[in-house]
Amino acid sequence: MWDCSPFIMDFSPGVLLLFSLLCSAAGQAPEVSVEPRAATVHQGESASFRCQVQGGAQPIQLMWKKANNNNQALPDNVKTGPDGSVLTVATAGPENHGQYRCTAVNSAGRGAATAVLNVKYAPKVHLTPAGPLRVRMGDPVSVECRAKGRPRPTLTWKRQGSTLQLVTKETNDVNTIQWAAIHQDDSGIYICQAENNEGVTEVKVQVIVVGQPGAPVATVGTTEMTVVEGQTITMECEATGSPPPVVTWSKLRAPLPWKHSMVGGVLTLPSVGRQDSGQYICNATNTHGYSEAYTQMEVESPPYATCLPDQARLRPGDALRLQCLAHGSHPIGFEWSREGRASLPPGAHATKDGTLSVAHVKLGDSGTYKCVATNHVGSSEALVKVIVKA
Numbered sequence: 439m440w441d442c443s444p445f446i447m448d449f450s451p452g453v454l455l456l457f458s459l460l461c462s463a464a465g466q467a468p469e470v471s472v473e474p475r476a477a478t479v480h481q482g483e484s485a486s487f488r489c490q491v492q493g494g495a496q497p498i499q500l501m502w503k504k505a506n507n508n509n510q511a512l513p514d515n516v517k518t519g520p521d522g523s524v525l526t527v528a529t530a531g532p533e534n535h536g537q538y539r540c541t542a543v544n545s546a547g548r549g550a551a552t553a554v555l556n557v558k559y560a561p562k563v564h565l566t567p568a569g570p571l572r573v574r575m576g577d578p579v580s581v582e583c584r585a586k587g588r589p590r591p592t593l594t595w596k597r598q599g600s601t602l603q604l605v606t607k608e609t610n611d612v613n614t615i616q617w618a619a620i621h622q623d624d625s626g627i628y629i630c631q632a633e634n635n636e637g638v639t640e641v642k643v644q645v646i647v648v649g650q651p652g653a654p655v656a657t658v659g660t661t662e663m664t665v666v667e668g669q670t671i672t673m674e675c676e677a678t679g680s681p682p683p684v685v686t687w688s689k690l691r692a693p694l695p696w697k698h699s700m701v702g703g704v705l706t707l708p709s710v711g712r713q714d715s716g717q718y719i720c721n722a723t724n725t726h727g728y729s730e731a732y733t734q735m736e737v738e739s740p741p742y743a744t745c746l747p748d749q750a751r752l753r754p755g756d757a758l759r760l761q762c763l764a765h766g767s768h769p770i771g772f773e774w775s776r777e778g779r780a781s782l783p784p785g786a787h788a789t790k791d792g793t794l795s796v797a798h799v800k801l802g803d804s805g806t807y808k809c810v811a812t813n814h815v816g817s818s819e820a821l822v823k824v825i826v827k828a
């Protein structure tokens with residue numbers, strides 16, 4: 439075997455070339471490159487990549503694989519030439535998109551290079567549920583539109599016979615059309631359109647709303663609210679139907695707070711407390727039936743802190759243990775400090791749940807200790823007088 443690298447520097451270029459050829463012939467692993475390194479095609483077009491040997495001892499064997507394909511065989515429309523150097527993708531489809539790796543092997547080792555194939559394609563659209571959809575008046579309804587395509591398509595919903603784009607909920611590759619309570623006049627055909635540079639794809643869904651005309655439909659202004667103790671809250675409920683429905687509010691498994699008032703579908707709760715948390719139900723009733731809609735309310739309160747004990751008399755060497763207690767919305771954090779001092783006595787230990795302890799107090803530990811309890815609504819403090827006397 440040749441060992442040439444230490445000598446190369448001293449030769450003129452011509453000699454160096456000769457030398458490196460001799461070296462490569464004697465036991466170097468293959469070096470390969472691919473040409474082109476990347477190709478972009480439309481669906482149905484073809485692409486080829488050539489794997490070129492740059493160096494290495496012969497014989498060299500070439501092999502193409504799709505990267506990240508768990509070593510599966512190439513699909514039927516991807517072929518390699520007789521000597522393994524040319525990879526051809528005929529009538530490319532979305533599944534051919536990805537990286538292709540050419541690996542060269544000889545007796546000394548292996549070398550590899552990667553090519554990228556970009557397959558652009560017009561959107562493919564899928565609706566869930568696919569329809570036709572028979573729904574009851576007043577029911578919540580939603581239809582998800584999912585699309586694949588490259589480049590990534592944009593999604594819009596329209597109603598057949600209208601050019602207006604509907605307001606929908608969009609997350610990642612899903613665009614959802616939804617009704618909190620569907621009406622008779624929402625019956626019709628809805629179209630999800632997916633568009634990219636490669637084309638436009640439309641899929642239709644038929645929505646059929648069944649139910650008596652004139653039956654009530656209740657809709658609340660907000661389905662969930664988080665409020666702070668002491669606030670005055672209003673909840674709105676709108677109802678359609680003929681004859682006009684009577685709207686009432688109630689609370690799930692509990693009576694309405696006694697201070698409440700109800701005017702024209704609007705429920706007012708002055709100065710709410712934590713016990714007022716819960717589910718509120720709007721009920722719209724007429725001769726055809728009734729319809730319910732719900733609002734979930736959580737009332738949060740700032741902490742109220744107290745200390746146990748609120749005064750401590752000790753002798754030097756005694757153990758001090760103070761507990762700070764608080765009620766209010768969780769989580770609540772506690773922090774101990776000492777009034778008029780920058781820090782707690784050395785050896786003082788405060789825990790997450792609000793205790794402060796000192797194993798052996800000294801005369802100088804006398805003073806006023808303060809606990810501050812904090813949650814995300816507010817904070818509260820409590821004081822303890824500690825007297826250490828011999």
Ligand SMILES: *[C@@H]1O[C@H](CO)[C@@H](O)[C@H](O)[C@H]1NC(C)=O
Nearest residue numbers: 688719721722723727728730
């Ligand atoms: C709504 O009203 C209907 C008819 O008056 C009644 O049957 C139903 O129980 C009510 N719902 C609630 C939650 O009060």
